[in-house]
Every structure is written in structure tokens, then in C-alpha cells.
Amino acid sequence: MKRRTFLELAGLGLANTLTPRTLAAQAAPHASPTRQDPQQTATEAYGSGHFGRWQSDAHGLPAYRYTCNQLTDPLAVLPVDKVWRSPTDHMHQVGNDRLVAIASNYGHVQVRQDEGSPKFLNDFCPEEDRYGAGIGFLADDNGFVLSTYYTGAATTFDRVFGMGYLQKRVAAHRYVVDQIVFAPYGDDPVLISQVTITNQSAQTVRPRWVEYWGCQNYQFSWRSLMESGVLPSPPTAVKRRRDFAARFSHRFRKLPGGKGLLETQTFLGRTPEEQLAWQQTQESLRAKPTGFFGGPTAPLAAGAAMEDLSPPATFLVTLDAPADNVATSGKQFFGGSIEHPPGMTASLDNDMSAEGPESAFLLERKLVLKPGESRTLSFLYGYLPEGFSADELIAKYSIEPESHWSRSCAKWKSIAPIFRTPAHLWVEREALWSSYYLRSGLTYDSFFREHILSQGASYQYLAGLQGAARDPLQHVLPFIFTDPHIVRSVLRYTLKEIQSDGSIPYAIVGYGVPMPCVYQPSDLQLWVLWVASEYVLATHDREFLQERIPLYPRHDARPDDPTVLDLLSRCFTYFTSKIGVGRHGLQRLFNGDWNDSIVYSHLTPEQREEVTPIGESVLNAAMATYVLDYYAEMLDSIDRKEQATLARAKAKDQREAVNAQWYDRWYRRAWLDEKLGWMGEKQMWLEPQPWALIGGCVPEEKIATLVTTIDELVRKPSPIGAMLLSQPDPTMKDEPGTGTNGGIFYAINGTLIWALSLENGEMAWDEWEKNTLARHAEIYPDKWFGIWSGPDAYHSSQSTQPGGTGVDFPVLNMHAHAWPLYTSVKLLGAEFRLDGIRFKPDLPLDDYEFNTPLLGFKKTAAGYSGWYAPMTAGYWHVEITLPEKIFRPLKNLTVNGKPEALRSDYGRTSFGGSSSPGAPLRWDINFGQL
Template identity: 30%
Template sequence: MSTYGVWTTAYGLPAFAYTLDQDRDARAEWDPVLDPPTRRHFAHVGNRRITLVSDNYGLSDLFDEHTGLLWLTRGTGVTRIGELSTDISGSERVFGPTFAIVRVADERVALERTVLCPEGEQPWVLIRLRVRNLLDVPVRLELTEEWAAGAARVELVTGATAADDPGLELELLGEAKSSSRPEPGDGAGTRSGPEPSGGARTRGGRLEVPLELAAGGERVLHFRFGLLDSSPEPASFGRSLAALRARLPRAAAGQAPEAEREIPWHAALLTGAACADGVLGGHTLDQGSCYSFRHGFNGAARDPLQHALPLVYVEPDLALSVLRNTCAWGGPDGDLPYALGPDKRPWTDLFRPSDQNLWALWLASEYLSATGDEAAFRAAVPYHPIHESPEVPLHENLRRQFRFLVDVVGRGEHGHLRILNADWNDLAISESGVPREVMIAQGESVLNSAMAAWVLPRYAMLAERLGDDPTAAEARELGEELRELVAGEWNGRWYRRAYGPGAIVGDDDLWLEVQPWAILCDAAPPERAVELLRTIERTSAAGSPLGARLRWPARDAYGPGGVGTIWYAINMTLVWAAAPYLPELAWDWWRRMTLTAHTAAYPDVWEGTLSGPDAYLAPETARPGRTWDLAEVGVAMQAYPVANLHSHSQPLLAYLRLLGVEPFQQPRGGAFFASPVLEVEP
């Protein structure tokens, strides 16, 4: 049982009823590390344009990433009837997959308020109010709907700063309207819609609606709030929910009963984090959490590509849109920048990872394998506007990325792909013991080689399918060479992690991230794969309810690259690698990735209840079940420990891999999954 409430259903969908009294219960308080302690708990949902952040106080934030990282509102959205309001602590609060519900009542009236992100790319929310007269006599009431503007742009690392009003409006739907506007400066500064008739009045960001209710009668009203100027007419509340129910996947697994609830939940929160990109085209699907919402960047480029992988089997059009968008970050040389800043310009000051092209080639191969959509690869994709370079077909963009990997990232003295100043692990360089500049110039990543040994043969299949492409044979040959090199990195207990001049990384301690890829690329024969998986369960995963630790033996380093962290991205590959060899262990490891497992182990921790960070701290740390911080440099996942898309995409992808859903092969089943484009029977 969670301290904060219980799972339930709402509108036929999984939902969470928040029951804690945060004002009276001391367990509600938590420490964001970079900010003062707070009792605010929140969840992110959305459509393909707008993000709704609803909280335990019944308030809302709206976020839009269309042209930059922009908070439209902060802590607003209240309905009032007399003394009754939806922002009181005694309200009933329900978090849904694309909506939030608040219910309040007094001796006269009951009010249910739902804020919904409608299906599609609408840059506004729908508000549905159901008002019921509890008396046995008619009543005359006045209802007030209030939204306040508070636009703020997220600046790089430093946080949010005030921004110009983007033009928010509040509108009562289903009523005749005149054309009057409120006077400048009226109310809270939010523009309201045209003046409705029937006695309703607009006052800035406030709409007042008189109500007459018969004894025991009720009335339902609909509003919308957001960027309305160029918006199409809204879909109805009911049609949006029906479309949501139809598109979310379904799952059932005897090995993991929680999959029935968590798979559609993860899919909803994953797809709800997408945003139509008004600068580069397509849809962005960034990590979110502290990276976007507090520190102001979309990175690394590998992350949207990784998040889109399960969408190939759920909403393939969105997966393709994310692939196109992320490829458009780069330039004609095939390089993908580490991140985009808050203004969507490439940000290359911090890291220059060596693995990012591999993720683009992987997602492209997965998409073609599942859909057969060869035409998508002949459609043109732009490069980032700063390059002033003509667009090219997607296939050519990917071919240039392959060339960048081979010719610029290149290989080192031992034949492994170079590490540059980071591979997947941003802090691997500092852990190598080699001077930083020397490691950047000469270091090699066994992790990159193992991943490439799996990715490149699949990219070769894509290149062959799309025509006479000489990179197909080159990719296949390089993949085989790297597989043999990785096979030689077995030290009798596990696979080594990296090389630097005069240094071997990962000979004395187990670096988890390379181990699953060594199995997946077939560098490990079956007997060795089983031995390695059992070693991981006995070491990195031992006594850890949320999954295997990144490093073993444990030491006293718990930052992002430290040994006491448990990463969704790495535990996903671990589940995948174990599935064909030790399926019972693989299912056990998948269950440790679930929200259910986090709630059972840490019921007093909000992160992990509905959403989470990219990594958790292990049981032996000072804050088990919470997440990392680098407070000394002003960066902390703990400052915004929810809405990281790894916490939704990786359990979803790992579930599909457990069923054998992989590119260019048939699923093996073992559990149930169904989406509008794929069905797998047990």
C-alpha cells in the first residue's frame, strides 16, 4: 500500500486516488535538495502538444515545448462555488493517464472537476465540471472558473525566468458568445474568451457562470484553457476518452499481474510527453524530469530515440516522427549534438558522446522491421537550421550518421570504438583513472563495441532493404569484427568495460551496462551467458528491490555514474538479455522495474508511485528509493524526480522483449500484449 493512496479506475482507465492529507501528515514532506522542502506531489500527463502537471493541491501547471521550453502557467486552475473550491486539502484527488479529477462537496452542492488533455495536438486543456444540487429544493448558485497566466521560460541550468504572456484564453464551450474583450489589466492577466451570453461574465482569467439547479438536479459545463487563437474546434470530452481507451495497449502476464495496469499507464505517460516541434518538425520526446523542467535542456540525443523504441509497436507514426525530429538535430556530417538548449539550438559545451548515432540506426531498423514502411526512408528530413544545409532523404541522413560513427568516432588501439568524452555513461571518463584529455583522445568503449555489434547487422538489413547501399556490407563486417573483440573481453567473471592508455576499466569491478550487450550481440556463448546472468543476480542485483546496481562491488559514490545507482535503461537491457536464457529470472527483474515494486519497497516515497526518475539509489545509500544529486554543481535529479521518460519507456520495452518482440524475428509469446498495430498471444 502506498502512503499516498490507492490505484483505481476512472472513465474506464487506470487511475490513482490520492488520499493523503498532506497538510497534517508529516510523511508528505520531501526534500528536492536544490530547493526548500515541500509537500507538493505532482504528476505529468499530456497529448501530442501540451503537458498538464496536476498536483495534490488540486492545482495545475501547463508546459509547452513547441518552440522552446516554456511554462504557460504555474499553480493555477480553480473552480469555486461560494465558499467551496477545488484547491482545498480535503478534496478527493485522482490522477489519470491524461487527466486529473478533483471532487469536493459541502451541505449544498457536490462538484466534480476533470482537467483533460484532449487527444491530438491541441495546445489547451478541456475542463469538465459536474455540479449537483444535494438539497431537496431548487438553488441559485454562481460558479467561477479561474486560471492565471504565469509564463516562464526555462533557462539553461539556472531555472525559470518570467516570459511574455503567450496569449492564453479561457472559454466556456457550448454557449452563444459575443465579441467583447476584458479591459487590459483586468483580473490575473490571462486573456479570456469572448463574452458568453446566458448571464456568464468574463473577468480576465476568470469566468463567472450563474447556475439554477432543480432539487437533486445537476449541470455539466465544459471549458477550455490554453492557446486557443489558431486551434481547431475541440473534440468532445467523451470522444477524447474513447480514443484514448482505443489507442492504449493492453497486457496480461501470469508472471507479473501488475502488467495489466502498468503497461497502458506507461504507454499513456510516454506518448503524453510528446510535443509537436515547431522548429525542427516531427515530435520531440525528451527525458523531461530535472533535465527539461528545471535545468532547461533536451538531452542527450540518444534519449528520445530510446524512448521511441517501444512506440514502434504502439504508435509507430509517433516513433517515426521522433526519429525524424532527432535526426534533424544534427548536421550534414552525420554528427548528433549532445543536447538541445531551451531555445532548441544545439548544446555541445558539456558532453560529446560517442554512441548517439547507434541509437538512430537502431530505431530506424526497428521501425522498418515492424512496419515495412520503406517510403518513410525516402522522405526528406531537414538538418538543424544553423547548418543552412539542404534536407536529404531519411535513408541518406542515416547513412551519413553511419559514416560519422565509422570515420569520426572511429576505433582505438585495441579495435574498439572510441569513447570520446562519454559513451552512455556520462561520467565513465572520470572513473577510468586516466587523465581526462588522454582518455578522450585515446580511450575505447567496450560498451559501444558490444552495442554496435548488435545494432550494425540490423542496420545492414535496413540498408539492403532500401537498395544498393555499400554501407550494408561494411556495417555487417564491422559488426562481426566488434562481436569477436567483445568476446575476447571476458575476464573469467564478466566483460571488461573500457580501455585507456595503460589502463583497463572493469577488470576488478563489474560495470553492469556492458554485460547485457555482450550477451545480446552473441559475444557470450549460451553457457557463459547463463553464468554471467547468475553472477549479476548474486552481486549487482543482490538485495535490491528495484533492480541491479550499475557497479559492483559497492563503494561510496552515488552520483549519476556511481555504483549505488539503479538505472532503468540498463535494467531494460538486462531483462532483455536474460529472457531467452533464464526467463523466470528475467520476469523477476522486470517486476523490480515496476511502480508496484517501488511502492512495496518504499511506500513513503512519492517518486516511483506514478512516475519516476532515470535512476534510483540502492538500499545501502543514505536515501534509498530516491534519486541522485550533484548539488555541489547545482544539478539534481532529486530536484524534479518524476516525469523522466525512462521510467515509462523502459518497462514497456522490456515487457515487449520478454515476449520476444525484436527487429527481424518472430515473437515467442509467453504473455499477452495488444495494441492497435500488434497482438502477441501467450
Template identity: 30%
Template sequence: MSAFGEWTTAYGLPAFAYTMDQERDPRAEWDPVLDPLTRRHFLHVGNRRITLVTDNYGLSDLFDEHTGLLWLTRGTGVTRAGTLSTDISGSERIFGPTFSIVRVADDRVTLERTVLCPEGEWPWVLIRLRVRNLLDEPVRLELTEEWTPAAARVELITGAKPAEDPGLELELIGGARTGSGHLNVPLDLAAGEERLLELRYGLLDGGTAAPPSSGVPASGGWTDGKANGWAGEAAGVFDRSLAALRDRLPKAVAARAPEAAREVPWHAALLTGASCADGVLGGHTLDQGSCYSFRHGFNGAARDPLQHALPLVYIEPDLALSVLRNTCAWGGPDGDLPYALGPDKQPWTDLFRPSDQNLWALWLAAEYLSATDDLAAFADAVPYHPVHGATPVPLGENLRRQFRFLTDVVGRGEHGHLRILNADWNDMAITESGVDREVMISHGESVLNSAMAAWVLPRYATLAERLGDHATAAEARKLGEELRDLVAGEWNGRWYRRAYGPGAVVGEDDMWLEVQPWAILSGAAAPERAVDLLHTIERTSAADSPLGARLRWPDRGAYGPGGVGTIWYAINMTLIWAAAEHVPELGWQWWRQMSLAAHTAAYPDVWEGTLSGPDAYLAPETERPGRTWDLAEVGVAMQAYPVANLHSHSQPLLAYLRLLGVEPFRPAKAPDDAGFESRVLRIGS
């Protein structure tokens, strides 16, 4: 049972009733490491444009990534009715998948306030106020809606910098409109009467038509974001948005993981709600979020939006394609993808130069084609980042150039494995390898990259063949086979080695978890060896850990983002996937450990993991088990913003689909006791 409240339903959707009195309960206080102690607990929800950050004080932040990382408001959004106010800790508070609800009452009236991100690409929130007179006589009161703009652009690492007000407005639908963020509405309520009022706040003239995939009819008041587009239609927006949300969220059922019925649609809502129409590069961002963008000011790494979009191929494939196109547009005509985009959407290459990012683009593209058979998408032009001044090319050509960059620039090292550059998936791999940094960057090789490529490249080869590029297909398939055979030779009798440097082997004496599932998935491990390895992981990295397997084993006491003592969503996803075929009972066990329910059961007093989470948790043997990592000495900490990381939502979804046998270019066969249904896929029970 969570210390913060319990799951419930609201508007026919999964929701969480927050019941803690944070002012009195000592368990409410937590340490962001880089900031003062706080009792604020918050959640990110959204549509395809705006992000609503709702908290346990009944307040709201609005965030917009359309042209850069921009906070529109900070800690505002209050309704007052006489002596009542929705920002008091004694109120009833509910966190929903795209909305928040606050209920307050006195001896005269009840007030319910719902703040909703409407379906579509609307850069504002819709506020529904429900006021009811409890008395047997009329009541006169003045309803006041207050929002305070506080525009701030997120700066790289250093924090937020005040920005010019982008033009926020508050509108009573069917009534007054103001740029001040303050509206007074007099109300006369008859005995027992209930009244509904609807307002909207944000960039009221900056919206676009709701995309067809949203399920909201693009007609009448939904034709544009201008005020006159609302004539005669505003009254239905709230209910139509919720109906569309209920329609588009997937459903799941699993006898071996009953929490999937609640968590699969929840994760899908928070994942899709983190997207944002990109006004600079086109398509949609699907930013990793958490401390990276909301506090430290960058969208990265490039692999992350690609990884987050993978389960969307089976839920909202148009959004998955849009994210693929957007992320490909980060790069240049040589096929290189930068590590990240800065807060102004400019390429940021100062910190890391990863060697794996093209593999994620090729993977997402192959997964999309397999699920949709949409060959036409690969003929549509994709721009390169404006800094390159390059001519757009078809998506298929963009991907071919990324393959060429992988083979010709990343290349292979002395042992035949793909080079590591200054990082692969693990940003700290060079530091943790024990090999001289410059030597490793120049000559290091990543067995992880080779194992992943051994799985990805044959799937990309199928895509290239479908596009008529038989030469690239043959080259990709041959390289994948060579790398698979090389990875097979990295078995040391207990696990697969991790990397090579000149005269050095990484992962001979300790197991780096990230390479093990890919060795199984790529076929480098024979079935018997795969089963033995999965059971070894169960006895070692996963032992006595309620949230999943640790990234490094054995424990050497140096806890941090490099691996030891950390449990990563991204790697436990591939581990579950690897187990799905060989030891499915372990796969289901590990999926349940990835769930929000498992975190609540193990750490009921920790907010992160209750409704959303970071990219990794600290293991039980660490000083802060169930919380997340920090590098406070360099001013970076996941613990400073430990929720709204999309790995915590995308990876449980993808792992669940893999447990049901959903993979590219393979017929799916779900177990008899589990199923999944979205608008584009139905499988199993």
C-alpha cells in the same frame, strides 16, 4: 500499500486515488535538494502538444515545448462554487493517465472537476465541471473558474525567466470567452438537479487537427483550433477523447507479472502524453523530461528520445517515426547529433560529446522498418537543424551519413574498439574511469559502444539492404562482426571489461553493468557464459536490491550518478532483455522489480516511483534509498524534479515486449502465460 493512496479506475482507465492529507501527515514532506522542503506531489500527463502537471493541491501547471521550453502557468486552475473550492487538501483527488479529477462537497452541492488533455495536438486543456444539488429545494450559486497565466521560459541550469504571455484564453464552451483567465457562471439548480459545464483553457487559437492515429475523428469541430470550429461539436469532445484513449492504449496480461495489466497501459499513456509537436524542426519531441528539461532547461541527450520511441514502434508507430525524424533533424549534414538542444531548440554541445548517439538512431530506424515494413518512410526528406543551412535529404540518406560519422569520425582506437570521446551512454564514464580526462577523451575506447554496435549494426545492415545500399550494408555487417569478436575477448573470467585508456583497463576489478547485457545480446557471450554471467549479476549487482541491479559492483561507497549505488531503468531494461532468452525466470523477476508496484512495496512513503519516476534510483545502502541522485555541488539534481522522466515509462514497456520475444527481424514467440495487444500488434494470451 502506498502512503499516498491506492490504484483505482476512472472513466474505465487506470487511475490513482490520492488520499493523503499532506498538511497533517509528516510523510508528505520531502527534500528536492536544490529547493526548499515541500509537500507538493505532482504528475505529468499530456496529449501530443500540451503537458498538464497536476498536483495533490488540486492545482495545475501547463507546459508547451512547441517552440521552446515554456511554462504557460504555475500552480493555478481553481473552480469555486459558493464556499467550495477545488484547491483544498481535504478534497478527493484522482490522478488519471491524461486527466485529473477533484471532488468537493458541502451540505448543499457536490462539485467534480476534471481537467483533461484532449486527444490530438491541442495546446489547451478541457475542463468538465459536474455540479449536483443535494437539497430538496432549488439552489442558486455562482460558479467561478480561475486560471492565472505565468509564462516563463526555462533557462539553462539557472531556472525560469518570465516570458511574454503567449495568449492564453479561457472559454465556456457555448458561452463566454475571455483572456483574463477568470469566468463567472451563474447557476440555478432545481432540487436534486445535476448540471455539466465544459470549458477549455490554453492557446485556444493555436491547435491543429487531431492526427488520425489519435482515434479522434478529424471532422466537424475537430477541423481546426479556431473558436468557430467548435460549433455544434464541443459537447462530444470530452467523451470522444476518453473513448479514443481507451481504444489506443495497449493491453497486457502476464501470470508471472500481474501488475503488467495496469502498468503497461499507464506507462503507454504517460509516454505518449510527453510528446509535443515541434514547431521548429518538425515531427514530435519526446523529451527525457524530469530535472533535465523542466528545471535545468535542455532536451537531451539525443539518444533519449530515440530510446523512448522504441516501444512506440509497437504501440503508435507513426509517433515513433515522427520522433526519429525530429531527432535526426537535430544534427548536421556530417551525421553528427549534438548532445542536446537548449531551451530555445538550439544545439547545445558545451558539456558532453557522446560517442554512441548515432547507434540509437540506427537502432530505432531498424526497429521501425522491421515492425512496419514502411520503406517509403525512408525516402521522405528530413531537414537538418536550421543552424547548418543545409538541404534536407531522405531519411535513409540521413541515417547513412550518421553511420559514416560513427565509422569515420568516432572511429576506433588502439584495441579496435569504438572510441569513447568524452562520454558514451554513461555521462560520467570519463570521470569514473580513473584515467586522466584529456588522455581518455583523446585515446579512450568504449567496450560498451562496441558491444552495442555489434548488435545494432547487423540490424542497420538489413535496413540498408532493403534500401538498396548494399555497400553500406556489407560494411556495417562486417564492422558489427569484428566488434562482436573483440567484445568476446574482453571476458576476464568474471565479467566483460568496460573501457580502455592508454596503459589502463577500466572494469577489470569492478563490474560495470551497462556492458554486460550488450555482450550477451550481441552474441559475444556463448549461451553457457551468458547464463553464468546473469547468475553472477543476480548474486552481486542485483543482490538485496528491491528495484533492480546496481550499475557498479562492488560497492565502493562513492554514491552518485557515475554508477555505484544507482539503479538505472535504461540498463535494467537491457539486462531483462538479455535474461529473456537465457534465464527467463530472472527476466520476469527483474521486470517486476522495475515496476511501480515494486517501488511502492519497498518505499511506500516515497512519491517518486508511485506513479512516475526519475532515470535512476539510489540503492538500499545509500542515505536516501528509493529516491534519486544529485550533484548539488554543481547545481544539478534529479532529486529536484524526480518524476516525469520518460525512462521510467519507456523502459518497462520495451522490457515487457522483449520478454514476449518481440525483437527486430525475428519472429516473436510469447510465452503461454503472457500477452500484449495494441492497435498494431497482438501477441500471446
């Protein structure tokens, strides 16, 4: 669904909080942009866009050197509407397996922490002297002040967005400051700020450095959003969230050895006005239960909560030496000026009495630097969820603190999948970068006690929801090849969401609360069945199926709790019986399928009431043909023959029902009711077409017609990926060419790439390229989003702003990174089966390589080679299908180092071999060069 449509439905009310003072703080005069590196090659720069350049960092990893002067460059301005971020705030993601920090081109970061409920630990609100975190200030005895917050005062200000870090290099007067804020690889709830200060003068200098990290939380409260969406007058959701944060008192104490400070918060209770607002919200919902939020909010399950009333303690310490002085009042330090904070005119006063929203960490270090001398300071910021202690974390990171950055980067490099081709060197960068972005989006949910991979972007950071439930399941698909423990965790999270009636909530908000709303998507169970089946078939981790899953809302499993396999069966039963089929034999639609707009925001309330009980989804039916067959394959692998037979029968029924919906040159989209009839006759909807090909719904004689139609109507007209509609639908509420009225979606084009790889490798490769960040940056270089991260959907050439997107939060959507990674495997025609793996590579490339811990596939001038390494030992069959003209010259086959006869059946060969943990099944097919 188009994100703006969602926010409008929710009545978000995120009013623009940019006061004149805020804008002044972010619009100071600035020096000229950093000059480009003349040695950078055109290949490295491909996909860089207007705002900087791609480069390799000191660790051999891709990094984006941001060079735009966003204070004066008109292209940096995004027309933000009703959002709390500046129109020129361009964001990068810094994270590990525990936390995510949103890094700004202005130099600050905000740490997102999900235990207790999703929130920022460091609010950014300049009009209240709150500047996020991770910035520092240098001052000397002459009154000179240099900051790593981007105000324009520095002679130069370089910014690098890296894998796991934000680097800021600032130079002015006699000083150079190089600050790197990074998330150490792993699962620790910490960030490190590494600051190197260099004296460029010919005299000894005695500067002071003050490190700033804010302490005021900002919770992504769904309750605040409900109140702002239901009640007829302000305050907005942003104001309500900040008012709620102001109801916490702060207490600081010094940590042993003068290392730094620890802060704890205490909830003071809700004001009478806050309590009345919630009461009035519920009364309004009771009076009108048909709106977006549904009726009055149901009583929360035991332990669940809309907000976190006990945020975790946070700390800031120096790792290499004690702090010289401290302070805790951001308001007193900044005094209304980020350019010349009055707190830098003298040493910090060691006052720790701040208790309210002004609370902050301020640590001071005093230095003596000889001419040309450099000194590196290391600071550790963290929070303390259950199971972590400040003493242990500080001790761990106090060991060789200057080495942590390089070690962290080396780890990121070692775990990344490799996808490379000499013909397009930027492809390897794209794969490395997206693998980092995807993995760094992980956080930990303490209600479900699992790691989770949020969709991010506006859904997470503006609306405050973890959803839809299908989205984390999409995001973990690439981790099947690299990190199976992440797949298991996200699957467990989803299974733990299942309610007593077998339904899966659209999303989770707060602390374990099923999101109060009217959405009842009809496709969520399909995603669970698909991802679980693919995981088991790919890794052969059948033990996972026997894990006990505690029923919502309990946390600990009991001996009589259902297993993973039991809950998959429950999903199958819910999908086939509770959702069931309609009069045309197609899966029912409810009030939406993947496309939340197809019913709810498309139809009137009266029409929705008619359609919801009887509508049918060709998309769901087409997807079910593949997923239910795949689920049956997984059941076969554990000898559940009866259940497998039933699943295949259901898939067959859906295949026949889909095939009956062929219209002109494509498949219809959905049946609504007798009055509204069929969607997808006046224009082709792309959504069901790829699944029809993947699921084997399309008769042989119609495949070429469908592929050609897709190519002509939605692929060729678009330079950055296929459009959702062949032409806009005037009955949809989204503007033409935007959102689900003809926009461009990673989640749909991912399935298109997969489908095309089965029929036309050249077209599949072209579509994969079109959906990359690099292609968007080349076609639309003047848009800052789509270079290093992107949204879930772009505006298409059917819109008035092609290449654009919903503006409120246009990056950090994990679809932009998950689908290009997953479909790189599908380009190989890879398919896991109960006894091994099949490949059908048809890429128009002479040389390429895909390399992950689970599988590898390589093509060179010598031939083809690869490996397969499931988690359990076994004997596996490998099947490879190539065009006959390519296969014919191949001469030799070796399996696990031993020659075998190479047999072919019209370009198809199969062979088998054993593997065990640490010893993959390896094979090589060549043209005779032994």
C-alpha cells in the same frame, strides 16, 4: 548520469523559492483523508503504496485515487533542495499529442507548451499571487467560499489521477463540486475544465463560480541557467527566468458572444542589467573555456533563439453559455489569500486592464440550483500556435461539451497495447498506464516542425533541455508496435539535428539551439541506427528511407537534401570513422558514452584532457555488435549489399574486441589511459554485460557464467531491479548506491531484461517485474514517487536511502514508462528480420497475451497464436522457438485459417504467410483441440 550531478555541473542555482507565505498557503489545517473504498480488491490495490489506491474509473481505465493528507502526513514531505516546487507537491501528467500539463495534488495545473521554446504558460508563484491554472472558486450570498485548490477548508477533497485527467471532488456546507481538468485526446493545444456543481441542501441557492487560469509564462531558459551557473553571485536561474517573464506586457480582449477572453503578450526588451549579465557570462566563458558550458556561446543559427520572444496567444472560454463577468488581475483577486480571496466577496468587476505578471483569466458564471439539482459548466483553455485559430477550436469543442471527457477516455483505451496475464492482473494496468504516460509526454517543436518525446523530469522542467539525443529515441521504441507516425516524427527530429560535421548535439535548448556544453557523447549515432533499423524491419515502411530531410537549420526539404537513408549512412560513417576505435580495437569513449559521468564528472580536468582522445568504451563496442548487424539487416532488405557487408564487418571487429575484454567473470567497462587503466576490474559494471549477450559477443561456454554472475552480484541483492555496479566505485563522485555509482537505471535494466530473455525466461520475467512501478510501490510504499510515475534512476540497496532518488523532480521521466513497455515485447523473444519475425517465448506463465496493432502473441492452455501486420503487403516468415518439452505435444498449425504441417527442429518451427493492410498474417499452433 545521476541527475543531481548534472544540475551541479550546470550550476543550476534553482534556489528554494518557498517563502513563509508560500508555505502557509500550502500548510493549512485539513480534514481527515478520504476513506478507502471497502469493495476494492487486493488485486486492484497491488502497487498502490501509502498515498492512495489504484482503481478502475468510470471508463474502465486505471486511475490512482490520491488520498494522502499531504499537509499533515510526514511521509508526504520530500526534502527538496534548490527547486521551485513545494516539498509536498506530488505531480501527475495530463497531456495529449500537443501539450503536457503538470497536475499537482494541490489541485492546480501548469501547461507546458514547446512551440517557440519549452515553457509553462501558467507560472506557480504563490508569493506573487500566481497559482498555476485549472482551479475554481464557489461562493454564495452567505459569504461561503469553496475552492478546488487544496487548502484544507473543504469537508472532503477527493483527487483522482487518471489517464488524461485530474479530477477533484470537493464537498462542504451545502455544495459538492466535481472538477475534471483533461487534455482531449488528439493534437489540439487545449485543455477542458468540466465542473459539476450540486446543491445538497433543501433550499434553492444562487452560487457564483469563478474559473482561474494564470497567464504569466515561465520559460525553461538555458540562457538563465548559464548565467546563474557562470556568474559569481545571485540571482538564481529561477529568479532570472521570472525576471525575463516580467518583461512581457499582456493585453486582453473579449471574444464574441461573451464566451471569454483572449490574451496576447508583447516583449518589452531586455533590461540593461540582463544584457550586461549575458555579456559577463560570455566573457567568463571566454576566459575559462574548459568548464561545463564550454567556451563562449557560438552565434545562433538562423531562426534559432535561446527564449521565445513571441509566446502564443492564450484563451479561456465557457463552452455551454456566456460568461457573466470577467477579470484579469490575479493579484487583485487573490489579495494574498488563496483560502479567502477578496475577489470572491463580490462579482468580478470586468476590469481587463492588467498588463504585468499579475495577469490571469478569471471567468464568472452565476447559477440558480434547486434542491438536489446539479449543473455542469464546461471551460476551454488553449493556446494558439501556427495553424490554429481560437474560433475553430471553440466551435469544435462547443458541440456537446459534456461528452468530450468520455470520448477522450474511450480513445485512450482503444489505442493502448494489451499485455495481460491472469496470474498477475496488475500487469495489464501497468501496461495501459505506461502507454498513456508515454504518449501524453509528446509535444510539438516548431523549429524542427516535428513532434518530440522529451525525457521530462529535471532535464526538461528544471534544466530546460531536450536531451540527450538518445533519450527520445529510446522512448519511441514501444511506438513501433502501436503508432509508427510518432516514430517517424522523432527520427526526423533527430536527423534534422545533425550538424554539418556529422555530429549530433547532446541536447537542444530554447528554440532549435544545440545545447552549449562540453558533452560529446560517443553513442548517439548508434541509437539513430538502431531505432531506424528496427522501425523499418518491423513495419516494412521502406518509403520512409527515401524522405528528404532539410539540413540544420532549414525547415523545408529541397530536392538535393539528403534522404533518411543518406543520413543513416552519415551516422554510420561518423561512428566508425570520426569516433572510430582505440588501441584495443574498441569504440572510442570521447568524454562520455551512455554514462555522462564515466569521464566528465569522474575525472579531473587534466585527466579528462588525457582520456578524451584515447579512451575506449566496452559499452559502445558491445552495443555496436548488435546495432551494426541490425543496420546491415535493414540494408539487406533494400538491396544495399555492399554497405551491409561493411556494417557486418565493423560489427564483427567490435565483437572480437569485446570478447578480448573478459575479466574474471564479466567484461570490463572502459579503457581510460595508461595511468588510469581499465574500469571494471575491481567491480562489475552492468552496462556492457547485456549488450555483450544480445550482440553475440559471449562464447557459448561463458554465457552461463556471465548470467550467473549478473544474477548473484547485481540482481539478487536488489528488490527493485539490477544495480549498475556490483559494489560502489570509490573514485566516482556520486554517493555509493546512487546514480552511476551503483544506482538502478531503467535504460540499463531494459537491455538486461532483453538479454536474459534470450537465456533464461524465468530470470527475465523476474527482472521485468522488479522494474515495474507496482513493485517499487510494494517494496517502498512510503515514497510517493515510483507509484504512478518515476525517475530515470533509483538509489539501490548499496545506498543509505534505498528506493529513493534525486529529489528535485522525482517523476515524469519517460524511461520509467518506455522501457517496461518495450521489454514486454522482448520477453516474447521477439526479433524483426528482413523477411518476417522470430519469437522465442520462455515466460514462466501458463497464460498471457500481448496485443498491439503491429503484432500479437498469445499463450493459453490450448497452445499459441498470434498475428503480424506490417504496413505494406507481403509474404512473411514466422519462426517460433520453444523448449523441446513444451513443443513436443503441439499438434496442429493453421496459417491464415488454413491447416499446414507442423514441422519441428529441436523445438523450432517456421512457416510463412501473407498479409496486407487491414488483413494481418494470423497463425495458431495448438495441442490438438480443433
